[in-house]
Each structure stands twice: as structure tokens, then as C-alpha cells.
Amino acid sequence: MDAFGVKMAGAAQQNRAWKGLGATAKRLFMGARSSHDWEHTQRVCRLCRRMGPAEGADMDVLLAAGYLHDIGRCFEDAANGDVCHAEKGAQMAGEIIAPHGFSKDQKENILHCIRAHRFRGKAAPKTIEAKVLFDADKLDAIGAVGIARAYLFAGEIGARLHNPFVKIEAMPPYSVNDTGFREYKVKLIKIRDRMHTDTGRRLAEDRHRFMEGFFQRFLEEHAGKR
Numbered sequence: 001m002d003a004f005g006v007k008m009a010g011a012a013q014q015n016r017a018w019k020g021l022g023a024t025a026k027r028l029f030m031g032a033r034s035s036h037d038w039e040h041t042q043r044v045c046r047l048c049r050r051m052g053p054a055e056g057a058d059m060d061v062l063l064a065a066g067y068l069h070d071i072g073r074c075f076e077d078a079a080n081g082d083v084c085h086a087e088k089g090a091q092m093a094g095e096i097i098a099p100h101g102f103s104k105d106q107k108e109n110i111l112h113c114i115r116a117h118r119f120r121g122k123a124a125p126k127t128i129e130a131k132v133l134f135d136a137d138k139l140d141a142i143g144a145v146g147i148a149r150a151y152l153f154a155g156e157i158g159a160r161l162h163n164p165f166v167k168i169e170a171m172p173p174y175s176v177n178d179t180g181f182r183e184y185k186v187k188l189i190k191i192r193d194r195m196h197t198d199t200g201r202r203l204a205e206d207r208h209r210f211m212e213g214f215f216q217r218f219l220e221e222h223a224g225k226r
């Protein structure tokens with residue numbers, strides 16, 4: 001286990017060019033909102049540790065990108081979504097990884113992983129490391145953890161528990177009319193079909209099924225049927 005709660009093994013234990021990046025990244029999450037905080041990064045890195053070896057990923061690249069993938073998040077939050085945290089994070093990461101002994105290809109790959117990890121982003125993940133990071137990051141948005149995060153986020157922006165009287169498509173994100181259910185219907189429900197790796201698809205299927213059951217029950221309880 002490293003200092004940041006991520007289990008270590010194999011190649012990543014030997015090379016560790018990413019060593020120290022966890023501490024640097026952690027500092028950049030001071031005051032972050034709970035739905036996208038340092039703990040999210042730790043969960044994503046734990047999934048990367050689990051998925052990376054099965055997918056043949058360069059664990060040095062994957063863990064470096066995992067630790068740094070959301071360091072631009074506070075800029076997106078401050079701009080209420082007008083800044084792309086993936087682009088911003090990649091800009092910031094270039095300088096951070098410079099002294100860490102990565103090869104030129106590894107550095108380019110790390111920045112690509114960060115740039116391409118965003119669900120709504122323009123860049124698609126091309127390398128296996130970027131695909132694993134994308135999948136790990138999205139897996140943290142679904143299942144039991146994903147539901148909990150959706151409601152944390154709704155709470156952070158002062159949104160309500162549920163709003164059955166407006167059209168979901170008409171409800172803007174980052175507004176008081178946003179809800180955890182809206183996030184599920186417009187985003188989370190699609191994540192299972194956006195996975196890039198076999199491991200990601202398998203884990204997403206299980207988390208998706210749990211989420212479907214939860215929201216079915218949620219609507220029934222909200223309507224007073226159970």
C-alpha cells in the first residue's frame with residue numbers, strides 16, 4: 001500500500017517514476033468539492049491498479065495519469081463548467097511530471113491520458129493507458145459510489161432531491177433544478193456502453209445493474225408506492 005491508499009504490486013513497485021506525484025496532486029485538491037475530491041482520485045487509482053495489469057498497461061504512465069487526471073477540476077468548478085478540467089489538467093501536468101524520469105513517449109502518453117479522460121471531452125482515448133484511465137474514472141461515476149457522488153454533487157450546488165415535474169432534458173446542469181436522477185438519466189445510464197476495455201465493460205455491467213435497481217426503487221419510494 002502506498003502513502004495514498006493505493007495497493008502496489010509488480011512493475012509499478014519497481015519503476016515508480018510516478019513516486020511523489022500523489023503528494024503533489026493531493027495538495028492541489030485542498031478545498032475541493034467532495035464529489036471530485038482527492039478521495040475520487042484515490043478510488044480511480046485503486047481501479048487502475050486492478051485493471052491496468054489485466055490490460056497490459058504501462059503502470060508508471062497509468063498511475064501518474066491517475067494521480068494527476070483531475071488536478072484542473074477546481075478551475076472548472078470555479079468557472080461553473082466553462083473551463084475544461086481535462087485540458088487545464090494536461091497543461092498543469094506537463095510541468096509537474098518534467099523532473100520525474102519519464103521517457104518522452106511516456107510523458108506524451110500521460111498528458112494524452114489526462115486530456116482524453118473526460119466523458120464529454122473532445123479527445124478520445126487512444127493508448128491502452130488512456131483507455132484504462134477513462135474506464136476507471138467512469139466506473140467511479142456509476143454503481144453505489146456513482147449514486148452517492150451524484151447526490152453529493154447535487155447537494156454541493158444547492159439542487160433538490162428530485163424534481164418529477166420538469167422535463168429532464170430541459171433541466172440545466174449546475175442549476176438548482178439539477179438532481180441526482182437527472183445526472184443518472186442524461187449521463188450515468190450511458191456510461192456502461194462507453195467503456196474501452198474488457199475489464200471496464202465487465203465491471204461496468206455489474207455497477208450498471210445495481211444503479212438501475214436503485215433508481216427504480218427510488219422512483220417508487222418517491223411516488224409513495226413502497
Ligand SMILES: [Fe+2]
Binds near residue numbers: 069070085117118137
Ligand atoms: Fe475528470
Ligand SMILES: [Fe+2]
Binds near residue numbers: 044069070137
Ligand atoms: Fe476523475
